[in-house]
Structure formats: structure tokens, C-alpha cells
Amino acid sequence: MQVDISVELASGLRLKNPVMPASGTYEYGDNVNAFDPAELGAIVTKSISLVPWPGNAPPRLCETSSGLLNAVGIPSEGLKSFRENTLPRLKKYNTDLIVSVAGKSVTEFAQVIAGLEAEEGISAYELNFSCPNLGNGIPFATQPQLMQQALEQARQATARPLIVKLSPNVTDIKVMAQAAEKGGADALALINTVTGMAIDVERRRPVLGNIFGGLSGPAIKPIALRMVWETVGAVSIPVIGLGGINNTADALEFFLAGASAIQVGTANFANPLVMLEIIKGIANYLQENKFTKLTDIVGLARTAIEE
Amino acid sequence: MQVDISVELASGLRLKNPVMPASGTYEYGDNVNAFDPAELGAIVTKSISLVPWPGNAPPRLCETSSGLLNAVGIPSEGLKSFRENTLPRLKKYNTDLIVSVAGKSVTEFAQVIAGLEAEEGISAYELNFSCPNLGNGIPFATQPQLMQQALEQARQATARPLIVKLSPNVTDIKVMAQAAEKGGADALALINTVTGMAIDVERRRPVLGNIFGGLSGPAIKPIALRMVWETVGAVSIPVIGLGGINNTADALEFFLAGASAIQVGTANFANPLVMLEIIKGIANYLQENKFTKLTDIVGLARTAIEE
Amino acid sequence: MIFTKGKIVEQKAVANGYYLLSIAQPDIASKAIPGQFVMLKAWERGDLILPRPFSLYRILPRQGQLQILYKVRGKGTAEMARRVPGDEVELIGPSGNGVTLPAKGAIALLGRGIGAAPLMAIAEEAAAKGLAVYTFLSARKRELVLGDEDFARYSRRVIVATDADQENGSRLLTDLLADLLSEGISVDRVFTCGSKRLARGLVPMQSQYGFKAYVLLEEVMACGIGACKGCVCKIAAPGGGGVVYKKVCQDGPVFPVDEVVW
Amino acid sequence: MIFTKGKIVEQKAVANGYYLLSIAQPDIASKAIPGQFVMLKAWERGDLILPRPFSLYRILPRQGQLQILYKVRGKGTAEMARRVPGDEVELIGPSGNGVTLPAKGAIALLGRGIGAAPLMAIAEEAAAKGLAVYTFLSARKRELVLGDEDFARYSRRVIVATDADQENGSRLLTDLLADLLSEGISVDRVFTCGSKRLARGLVPMQSQYGFKAYVLLEEVMACGIGACKGCVCKIAAPGGGGVVYKKVCQDGPVFPVDEVVW
């Protein structure tokens, strides 16, 4: 029996399957993919900013126990180059395309989107509010009002679905999720990385050029899953779960917690086939357990405890 | 050459060395210790509440990648039993004793302390503000004003040093640290566990009886280190670093970040000798690198980047 | 508490996914009693941060050895199965209270699957004390009935039931015990492990047949020495009404069946 | 990009803490060129989540094998050293741009310590093309001069300098290269790896001696294929003034020495 693993993330946005690369962890291009990108539920781009950003000074990476600290700092070719050089290459894949948008001011997100509206082949935008705000140096993703303002401007710039990506570096993820819902988000994606750092004991200085970096990978999975669980209970729009997903069982945890789709980031680095394995693994799990569609298991662990 | 690894945490509170067990992870008693507890910089007790608390329903534990989720829920024998049964046993060890205090109302911390003031042999109190507040269900440790109130009452109840233990589940640890400093804390200890969860994919329900648990162990070390770094820059009282410390190198990272002392939690479970190894390891490191005292390396990674 | 290393002497596959591990560790072997367990760590990978609890299948003080019968369940036990003679493991123990045997008379042991593991040490000690031992073992299929030949050495009778092969009509071990007792044989104490259903089934049989029954419980553990308070089970509050939490590692793992709240 | 498995054919200790690993992996062996590298994972432990980059020391398309010369530096390389023939490793590659050799003439190779690793594949290919190869190797002590016998096969000369044993007066390889060039020998291209000091020393020598010099850079990597943007080095902005970040994995690992900003 064929199972249905497609998922509707917003009206008019139905992905063929619920598995996507996490922004900034997947390279599209000739000769870099271990499998055809068309197999993905969607392609999510690295976050694009209005003007080119160089990113942070190296070193940018440091492995920790079951985790990866990165201080890449969202380098971006900028809107113009993305539109002219990257987008045409991306459109040729036969799957949905989600463009991740970054900005450092309340207006920048809408500006990037405005610059892409004439382009066909973009299924949705994912708004990455984790960069520091030019105004006060604090990321939008920890300031509900400011984030909502930036989102409302983006909302006015496009009729395409908007996915808001949330940061885990907050006291109450529900507050941020609800601000995003109010601001017009069609779906949420969480979590981005958890801020951390490492010190080189021999050189007696921070390992990363930027001192702080974002922690990703299996280490943060319990945190991500908890925040997805909390968010699903607090909003009524679909939630995309990510953070430390390394295999099918991890992905299933997020669906059972109530996520409608998932993204895979750090796990791609060691296993470029992992997303394909998870797509197949989800279908197998549903079949083996006699479910006919993915949505049958979404949130099932929530009902278990309500009984 | 003998190196000096003693540390002054508050006026009148000088520990013979900077290594302590993290509250709730160390058992004192006959036949449970792999080395003489007198070797420790201090003994820190499991958090004590005014009346007995049963703790949460099992299952209470779940191992994750490089981490441990616990939903123990601070079971406590209660003040009376602690004073009558446990405290006398603890006093016999020839080292400092720090009593961890928990409470669910603004007044409870001061009440527990008041009930212990007549007892000799208590060097300091550590206030664990991570339990949910009876009033609004949200932990004190995420609400600066409420935490400060509870702390101010505790401050009035005792002249003994007060160590405030901070939770990482906040947007800005500096705000909490400064509230604690204002409220009269002599020192800070951070971090407590990061809230997380796990789902049993076979049984399709949360693993922990309490759904959510606190994540500890090496997985959270990068987060803990970052928060210690931020806190040291924001307050002028000593900071005790903890979270994922597993060996001497981990401990040194915290000292280099500016911590004056450290605590070890989860690592005790697999290696009951780990604290002793770290005490010796710190002395060796100082000797090999020609430092004469521990305070020479406290914060050294901060000055490295200021250059 | 002893925190020490032990050297693997033998690693034997006893069924598909089940192994018998022999470890040279004289200090623990000379102190341990049946029903106690050890916390064992047999890997260096930093993602598995906790040691795992294992009952002592056999305690061999004269050889200075311990035996553990284990089933590969997850990552830790899979690592264990990869270790070979000569490898070192880390051990904390002996932990828990162990069992108390009657001075004379008879005992019955009811083990399901890997639940047979702690019963062997009990059988051996009981036989050494001159007690009559009646052993009941069940499993999904015959090959998963573990240690029956070893048990035969220490038992008056070994009665086996299997689901798949319908040995003894796949009947519950509690029913088979009742059969035995109906033959006129009496037992003073019963120990069971590996099945909630068996333990619960023993509760009403106690007064009927005049024995006291104990169950060896399992809970996920972090420390094994009472420090973390993580391994609690529910026990009926003394005096009735409500439940208290008891630590399996320190207050158990052996509990009277009628005190456990399932 | 190929993501595949390879089987270890040989694991040979070449010095204390240094190993030569031979891996059967025909697909990568038939595609790779000198100067390229692979991302290798040789462990299952979940705490080490990233593969590690290693240069190809030798590329053996006919045998369908790759050789990696490596130094035990941390946890990942310690795990690698524990693997034995028959074990499988995971490989991503061949990655990076590799080197471009001149059509004729001579090249010089300057390697310090483990920096010799990528130079061997270059020496071998250059020799096969009929180029003259001059190899300069240095290390702290003699036993850490790696692969000198292999290099001898492909080089006109192998010149060694060591710190501890004062071979060649412990002089810098750049000085020894200058000596050679002063003898009237000329080289067209120079490749160096393993020492910032050597690479920088080559910059002014280029115009003086009329060669073009390249350095093989190292940076901590996560993906090795240009996805994570983590492995950047600083490169002088074209047109002068400022710095741009280039990915070592995708834009390198081979860079002209005069473009790198140290």
C-alpha cells in the first residue's frame, strides 16, 4: 500500500514530502549532491540579504560533544547576485523552492522579498530573524514586537507563504511563536542554533573568531523537540521542526510532537544521503505501522498523554 | 613548587579548592563515595525545601546524545528531616558545606534558611530558583523581579554567603545575573539544566513521566560556557561555572572564561572519581604552565581577545 | 561502593542477541550477594554518558569473577557485544540490597526472558544453603530460555514454557507454579524478574499458598548509588492511601510484590 | 561528489603517532587529482559528528586505492588509528581543486611535518609527466620526516632539514630552496604545505627566482563541499584593499601564496 507523505504547509503550498535541508547546510550546484535535489520536499536556500555580507572572521567552526558550533555569520552574495546567478540554477530542480531571507533592519526583509517577487519558481520565503538587529544589536528573534514589525512589512510585500524561523535563545518560545502568528506567518520553523562558545585551553582564547557561535546537531535535539512541542500547543499554524535530526527515528519524534514537516542541517555534513534515507524511512514507518498518511502521526504523542 | 588552588567565593568563604559537586548529583553517606568527600572544595547538598516533596512521577531519566534528561523534580526530605537526619552526617566531613535551598513561593527560601540558621557548620546557601513558582507556574529563575524579591528575603534571613544558581532558559542571562547581584547575592552559580524532552517512537509518547526534563552533560557545555562568559562580563561578584564539565580541560575552559570555581554534575555518575581527577588536573596544569595560583588563569581567555 | 576496572575474560553468544560476559573483578566478586547489580561502562564514545545497570548472573569469588547475562537492547549493550576478552570495562558496585534467603525450606524462581539473569545467582546461593529450588522460565521461543542448563544444576526442577513452541501449553509461569504447589510441594519465598504480569500474578497467591514473593525491578538509572534520585518506582505508602517513590538502586532492586504499585 | 564507503587495506605506523592508511575505493581513485582531499569518517561514536578532511597522499587508480598519511591530533584521528584492515570507512570526495602542473620544466615541493602528505601525490604525477621534482622536507626530528624514501623515487633530489638533529643546520626549507636555485637550477612552480612561515617566505622569492608558488591550506571543515561556508581563509581582495573570504574546500585548498592574507 502506498502511503501519502505529502504535506500542506500553507494554502497552495503542498510539499511532495516533509523533508527539507535546513538553511545554510545544503549546497546546490553541479557535482556536489549525493542524490537528485528533486527528491526533496523542498530546497531551502542559504539566507539571502539585501547587499552582500562577508560573514565572520575565521575560525568559524568547532565540533563539540555531539554538536557543532558555527560562527559563519550568514555570509551572503546579496540579492542581486542571488537573483542573477543562483536562482536560475535552483529553478531547474523539479521541487519546491523556499528562499531564506535575512536582514538587519525592520525593512530589509521586505526589501529582499520585493526584489524577488517578479521571479517565478519561488514557493515560499523563510524569514531568518536570527541576525543581530542594526538598531540595538540584539537579534529580532528574541524581540517579539520588533520581529512582528519586520514580519508585517514582509507580509505586505508578498502574497507567497511566509515561514518564520524562530530562535531557541528565548525565555518563552510560545511568546515568539504567537507574535509570528499574529504578524501573518503561514508556518513556523524551529529551532535555529543555540548560542554557545568554546575555549582553546592550549592557546587560552576562544576557538571561534567571533567568540560566540551557534550550536547545532544531536546535542540540541532535546531542546528543539521541547520547543516544537510547546509551539504546536500555542499556535494553530503548521510547525516545521528541526534541530539535531540525524535519522528517521529523530524525525519521527518531531512528527509525533506535532511538527508537520522537518528540516535537516548538520547531519548532511557527515551523511549527504541522510535526507533521502529519512524520506524513505518515514514511508516505511507509516507502512509498517499501518498508517495511510503522514498526518495520521502528527501530534500523536500529545494525544497519548491526554488520555 | 606548590600551587595555590584555593578560592575565595565571598568574604569569609575560602574553599580549599575550586571543585564542588553540582546540587543533586552527589550522594553523601556510608559506602557510596569513591573518595573521601573532605577532598572536595565544598559539598553541595541536594536542594532542600520547607516541607517534603515527592518529586515527579517516573520515568525520570533519559539519556540523549552526550546528554542526560532528568525530570527528578527536586524531591526533598524537607527541612526538618534534613536538619535532624542528614545535616549531622554532613557536618562530619572536613570541608565546607553549601546547602542548596529550593522553594515554590517568594517566602519559602527565607523560611528554609531561617530554619537552618541555628545550625553550625553551614558555610553558605545556594539558592535554586529553578522550581516553578506556586503563583504563576513559571520558574523564579526566568523572572528577574520575582527572583530578586525572594533573594532579598533570603538575604535578610542570614548573614551567611548566598550563592544564586541561575537557569539557562532565559533570553538574556546578564539580566538575571544583575538582578541577583542587586538582590544581594555573594556569588552566582550557572548553569542549571536546559529544558528539553524526548519522545519514545515505539510507544509514541514522551519518555519522561513529566514530559519535560532538564538537559545536562557534555551536550550543554558550549551553552554553559557562553553564559558564564557573558555573566562574568556583566557582574562583579564571583561566578561558579557548571554544565557539562567532564574532565580537567573542560574545567579549565570555565576558569579561562572567568569562572572562579566549578561544579561537576552528570559526570559523577559514570566516573565517581572525576572531581578528584579534576582537582589534581588543575594543579598539574598550573604547575606545567608556570602559574603559581589558580586566580592567575581566571578570565585569561578574555584578556586574550582584548589584545 | 567500589569504582574499578575489570577485564573481560569471556564473551559468549548464548542466543541471537544475548551474551554471557565474564569479567575478572575480585573485589566486587568477593563482596557481592545475589540480587545485587553493577553499573557497567564498556565504551569510550562520548555520546553514551551513563553506565548501564546489570544484574550479577553469577558471582564467583573464588575465581575472582563476575558473570553478566545480557540482551542487546540499544547502543550501550550493542557496544558491550563488541568487546572481546582482554578489553577493560568500568564497574561501579556491588549495588542494591540483594535478596534475603530463608534459612531453610524451598524457594521458587520465576523468570521471563532476560529476567532469568539475576535469578541464577539466587539459585546458586540457595542450593549452596541446602534450600530446594524450583525454577520456572519462560520466553517467546525455546532458544530464548536462558540458562536452563545452569539452572538445572541448582534446582529440584526446571519448568519451561514458551509462547512460540507451546511448550507447557504456553501457560503463565504463575499457573505452572500453582500446579506445582497443588502437588503438595510448598515454597517459602518466591523471586521473580522480567515480567510485570508475573509479579502481579504472585500477589494473590501469597496468602493462598503461604509464601512471600519478591520482584526484582528495573528502572533507567544514572548513578546506581542513590545520588540522582532518577530510578524511582511507585510503592504503596505505608499505612495505605497513596504512593511513595522508592529508589530501585538503593531501596531495591528487590521489592515485595504486594508493595509495588504498577 | 561521491559519497561512498571504502575498505581499509592496510594501516601502517610510520612514526610514533603517524600512520599510512590504504583504502580500497576505486571510484574516488579513478577521479581524484593531486592536491585534492577526501572527507573521511571512520567511527560510529555519535559524539564526533563531522567527517575529517585528509589529503590524498597517493592516488592509485590501477589498484583502485587511496593512501592517506595522517597524524593523530585529536579524537577523530585517534579513532582512525584504531581501525584495522577490513574495516569500512565513509568517504566524501574527491574534494577541492587540486593542483595544476606545468606542461614541462621543474617543480619544487616544500613540506613541513605532516604537510608532506599532499605533496607525494603531486611528486608522483609530476614525475609521470616528466617534470623534474625537487623535494624539501623538514620536521622536528628525523623520524618525523615523512615519506622521504617514497619521495626519493619521484624526485631529482630530496633535501631534508631537522630541528633536533640539526640536519642541514636546521635551516629553513626556503633557504635550502634558495641554495638550490643559486646553483643555477630553475623551477617553474613551487608547492608548499604544513608551515605558514614557509609559505610566507616563498612570496618574495617568486619574482626573484621566477617561479609561481602555491600553498595547500588547512581549515577546520564541516562539509568539505562548499555547503557550510565554515572553512574560509582570508584572501587579498582583487584590486587590492581589504580581504575576501574564500572557502578552502571549494576555492582551494590550493592558493597562490601571494593572495593569502595571514
Ligand SMILES: Cc1cc2nc3c(=O)[nH]c(=O)nc-3n(C[C@H](O)[C@H](O)[C@H](O)COP(=O)(O)OP(=O)(O)OC[C@H]3O[C@@H](n4cnc5c(N)ncnc54)[C@H](O)[C@@H]3O)c2cc1C
Ligand atoms: C537493576 C537492573 C538490573 C538489570 N540487569 C540486567 C541484566 O542482567 N541483563 C540485561 O540484559 N539487562 C539488565 N538490565 C537492563 C539493562 O540495564 C538495559 O537493557 C540497558 O541499560 C540498556 O542499555 P542500552 O544502551 O543498550 O539501551 P538504550 O539505548 O539506553 O535504551 C534502549 C531501550 O531500552 C530501554 N531501557 C534502557 N535502560 C533500561 C532499563 N534500565 N530498564 C528498562 N528499560 C531500559 C530504553 O528506554 C530504550 O527504550 C537491568 C536493569 C536494571 C535497572
Ligand SMILES: Cc1cc2nc3c(=O)[nH]c(=O)nc-3n(C[C@H](O)[C@H](O)[C@H](O)COP(=O)(O)OP(=O)(O)OC[C@H]3O[C@@H](n4cnc5c(N)ncnc54)[C@H](O)[C@@H]3O)c2cc1C
Ligand atoms: C584540506 C585538508 C587536508 C588535510 N590533510 C591532512 C593529511 O593529509 N594528514 C593529516 O594528518 N591531517 C590532514 N589535515 C588535518 C586533519 O583534518 C586534522 O588533523 C583532523 O581533522 C583532526 O581531527 P581530530 O578529530 O583528530 O582532531 P580534533 O579533536 O577535531 O582537533 C584536535 C586539534 O586539532 C585542530 N584541528 C582540527 N581540525 C583541523 C584542521 N582541519 N586543520 C587544522 N587544525 C585542525 C583542532 O582545532 C584541535 O586543536 C587536513 C586538513 C585539511 C583542511
Ligand SMILES: Cc1cc2nc3c(=O)[nH]c(=O)nc-3n(C[C@H](O)[C@H](O)[C@H](O)COP(=O)(O)O)c2cc1C
Ligand atoms: C554551518 C551552518 C550554517 C547555517 N546557516 C544558516 C542560515 O544561513 N540561515 C538560517 O536560517 N539558519 C542557518 N543555520 C541553522 C540551521 O538552518 C539549523 O537551524 C540549525 O543548524 C539546527 O539544525 P541542525 O541541528 O539539524 O543543524 C546554519 C547552521 C549551520 C550548522
Ligand SMILES: Cc1cc2nc3c(=O)[nH]c(=O)nc-3n(C[C@H](O)[C@H](O)[C@H](O)COP(=O)(O)O)c2cc1C
Ligand atoms: C539527576 C539530577 C538532579 C539534579 N538535582 C538538582 C537539584 O536538586 N538542585 C539544583 O540546583 N540542581 C540540580 N541539578 C542540576 C545540576 O546541579 C547542574 O546544574 C546541571 O546538571 C548541569 O551540570 P552538569 O552538566 O555537570 O550535570 C540536577 C541535575 C541532575 C542531572
Ligand code: FES
Ligand atoms: S540510579 Fe541514581 S538514585 Fe538510583
Ligand code: FES
Ligand atoms: S567545509 Fe563546508 S564550505 Fe568548506
